[in-house]
Amino acid sequence: MHQNHLIDLSDWPRQNWERIIDLALEIERDPSAFYGRMEGKILATLFYEPSTRTQNSFKSAMMRLGGQCLGFSNPQNSSVSKGETLADTIRIMNGYADIIAIRHPKEGAAKAAASYSRCPVINAGDGGHLHPTQTLTDLVTLTRETGRLDNLKVGICGDLKYGRTVHSLIKALTQFPNNEFILISTKELVIPAYIKVILNAAGCKYREVASLTEVIGELDVLYMTRIQQERFASEQEYLEQKHVYILDTEKMSLARPTMKVLHPLPRVDEITPEVDADPRAVYFKQAQYGVYTRMALILNLLEDDSFGASLFHGTPHSGEPCSNPNCITNVEPYLKKSYTETGDMLMCEYCEHKKLI
Numbered sequence: 001m002h003q004n005h006l007i008d009l010s011d012w013p014r015q016n017w018e019r020i021i022d023l024a025l026e027i028e029r030d031p032s033a034f035y036g037r038m039e040g041k042i043l044a045t046l047f048y049e050p051s052t053r054t055q056n057s058f059k060s061a062m063m064r065l066g067g068q069c070l071g072f073s074n075p076q077n078s079s080v081s082k083g084e085t086l087a088d089t090i091r092i093m094n095g096y097a098d099i100i101a102i103r104h105p106k107e108g109a110a111k112a113a114a115s116y117s118r119c120p121v122i123n124a125g126d127g128g129h130l131h132p133t134q135t136l137t138d139l140v141t142l143t144r145e146t147g148r149l150d151n152l153k154v155g156i157c158g159d160l161k162y163g164r165t166v167h168s169l170i171k172a173l174t175q176f177p178n179n180e181f182i183l184i185s186t187k188e189l190v191i192p193a194y195i196k197v198i199l200n201a202a203g204c205k206y207r208e209v210a211s212l213t214e215v216i217g218e219l220d221v222l223y224m225t226r227i228q229q230e231r232f233a234s235e236q237e238y239l240e241q242k243h244v245y246i247l248d249t250e251k252m253s254l255a256r257p258t259m260k261v262l263h264p265l266p267r268v269d270e271i272t273p274e275v276d277a278d279p280r281a282v283y284f285k286q287a288q289y290g291v292y293t294r295m296a297l298i299l300n301l302l303e304d305d306s307f308g309a310s311l312f313h314g315t316p317h318s319g320e321p322c323s324n325p326n327c328i329t330n331v332e333p334y335l336k337k338s339y340t341e342t343g344d345m346l347m348c349e350y351c352e353h354k355k356l357i
């Protein structure tokens with residue numbers, strides 16, 4: 001039996017996503033009915049990067065289920081600052097908690113953590129790679145606010161290069177029929193090549209554009225994102241991207257009356273405060289749905305063994321470094337490297353970066 005983890009939604013069949021979405025919507029109707037289901041269970045939140053929503057909505061979810069929480073929100077206040085490895089931190093936490101939610105700046109870190117864990121590990125964001133619990137939250141929000149997960153024309157605007165929520169969301173929405181994407185970014189922040197491979201493989205229509213104003217009128221959903229300052233190599237590169245896309249009431253006047261605006265938050269300046277009063281702006285509701293979604297996720301991971309999936313499918317390549325400097329395997333060198341082969345490329349199974357064999 002595989003341990004239940006959530007590293008990447010693509011590891012699961014769609015029926016698992018649907019069970020979580022359905023349960024989240026049931027919980028929303030009466031959260032108090034679920035109190036006590038996690039009595040005696042402990043959630044560890046190991047946050048190596050800052051967070052308001054993800055960490056606190058996980059804690060809120062566990063507490064609303066009657067469980068308890070421990071962990072850290074700043075690795076400098078933990079023995080990570082003394083040089084403790086990720087593997088050892090996970091081994092220790094296995095003795096203290098029943099389920100772990102981890103956020104880490106390195107890509108593939110949650111998968112690495114899961115490979116050392118006897119209890120379920122949830123990826124709460126791994127560098128610029130994936131953020132599957134945000135995606136589950138987004139799917140719950142779309143279901144609740146648009147009534148469907150298919151036949152949507154979705155505009156995704158802003159930092160498509162480093163925005164892990166964007167990568168997870170596109171991967172998920174390609175699994176539903178007739179979704180179409182308009183990818184709105186500067187040329188410096190275009191979507192990574194591996195996401196285009198996924199879009200093409202799924203037969204999804206998409207186009208890359210630079211102007212939000214020109215396309216906003218076509219959209220069913222506009223997913224705005226923050227420019228991820230913390231992932232830029234220099235302040236100058238960030239400053240050149242800042243302020244490029246601002247959603248304001250003037251642009252909203254060009255949108256359909258039924259369009260919904262989502263944002264994983266936090267926002268900086270990419271949506272003006274005046275837009276908040278527009279009923280089409282659902283990003284604060286989205287953050288609230290995140291609690292119900294994480295309640296549903298915890299319940300399924302701890303109460304149902306069928307959520308397991310194998311972590312690795314490829315072959316170990318001892319000593320072969322991943323070409324991605326932000327891959328966890330390049331900072332935790334004891335990790336067994338693992339790659340899958342497609343044609344003349346090797347894909348790292350932690351961060352999904354590809355290199356020529």
Ligand code: CP
Nearest residue numbers: 051052053054264265
């Ligand atoms: N959406 C999201 O991940 O927010 P936080 O960074 O505050 O957790």
